[in-house]
């Protein structure tokens with residue numbers, strides 16, 4: 001590889017380091033493709049020239065708040081800039097009109113209070129310190145001034161702080177376009193207050209985040225001509241269904257299961273619930289208690305939030321009956337039947353759980369047993385019933401649990417939307433998308449495929465706007481600039497999209513096909 005043009009003897013550089021990832025140093029000597037480096041921790045190393053990156057020794061010690069103003073845009077430089085800013089509690093940094101937020105994992109006093117909101121109101125971007133409020137302000141002003149709807153995309157890996165950032169964005173938009181407290185329960189209050197309900201049913205403890213959202217969310221805030229919030233809608237995508245039946249160690253199932261097990265005694269008795277450890281869907285991991293979280297308290301808080309978003313007492317009972325039914329369903333075990341490939345409910349304990357499930361779901365226990373132990377195939381001529389072996393019956397039990405749970409979640413979202421109310425006359429909206437970031441686990445499933453494909457699609461949208469279109473504009477206007485190399489993921493997308501027929505054939509064989517189609521639609525909707 002060619003020697004980088006701007007590195008000579010005496011240059012300040014970044015070089016890769018086993019312990020600190022990158023370390024700064026000085027070029028002492030250059031010998032063909034090799035350079036002798038004096039590192040800042042006192043070592044002398046010989047490194048390939050192609051592995052060196054120039055460093056701006058004049059950069060301020062407190063960092064630069066817009067990284068497009070850095071002399072050298074390279075990975076070590078960007079990371080170093082973010083690190084030194086983070087060390088002084090500056091968690092926000094711009095890269096042009098993109099905001100990078102680093103999770104502080106602690107509350108930074110007065111970063112989000114009313115006084116700060118007031119300061120950012122109408123301030124041109126860049127005039128004040130980088131802040132999430134500035135991004136919301138730009139979106140709002142552009143909507144008011146140019147009559148254009150806007151979307152804010154919040155992306156990052158699990159635990160990066162997407163949901164918290166989304167909440168801040170919503171609070172600020174509510175501040176800009178909200179109504180007076182005297183006007184009763186407002187749209188913005190209801191959107192914010194629906195969070196605890198969504199979190200109880202859609203969030204869970206994962207290895208990375210004790211309150212990880214296991215679904216994607218697009219919140220659409222609608223505005224009237226005067227820029228006042230007139231309606232809102234919450235759209236959710238790809239709830240992680242597998243978690244209902246299967247949890248890895250160090251993780252938990254959805255919060256609502258533990259909350260219900262910690263409900264007041266008379267309610268636990270009504271749903272025949274007890275210690276979470278007695279339920280198969282919860283005891284696959286250690287039933288961890290979350291630091292700083294009191295499930296009994298959160299159960300009551302979730303019910304209060306349900307009251308606020310218009311879910312009445314009777315509906316709340318129906319919701320928790322379904323949650324309890326799923327726990328009982330998971331405890332039904334099957335034994336091998338007399339006929340080959342057949343099964344029946346194993347013992348008295350399993351029969352108790354079968355009866356409880358049926359009672360809570362208000363269905364006939366025999367019909368439920370039949371549905372679990374047999375499979376129905378409908379042909380044009382007849383309906384064929386085929387017995388399932390114990391493994392088959394367990395798969396069908398888990399399938400039922402996942403379907404009931406995801407339908408409950410969708411029902412809750414619909415209910416919240418009806419209660420918040422949409423404005424059919426609204427002209428403009430600001431959408432905030434809080435979506436899963438890339439995921440790569442030891443074992444990756446179809447859910448990871450959908451999540452990663454959506455992220456590739458969003459990345460391509462970013463590439464298209466930030467690199468491709470911008471640089472085409474420079475060419476058109478004959479501006480003198482040096483071409484910026486970027487990793488284009490179009491090939492990845494082509495692989496999936498250009499062989500669509502093949503892929504769809506595969507997907508349509510999967511029961512998650514509709515989920516994929518929804519996520520594909522989400523991607524195209526956002527990009528349109």
Ligand SMILES: Nc1ncnc2c1ncn2[C@@H]1O[C@H](COP(=O)(O)OP(=O)(O)OP(=O)(O)O)[C@@H](O)[C@H]1O
Pocket residue numbers: 103104105106107108156157158159160161162163164165209211212213214436437
């Ligand atoms: N701006 C912030 N200030 C203080 N704490 C924060 C901030 N952002 C995030 N956190 C902390 O980090 C935790 C994880 O953040 P959050 O749930 O928003 O991550 P996420 O990116 O949405 O994760 P996931 O994809 O798993 O849902 C929060 O519960 C909170 O404790």
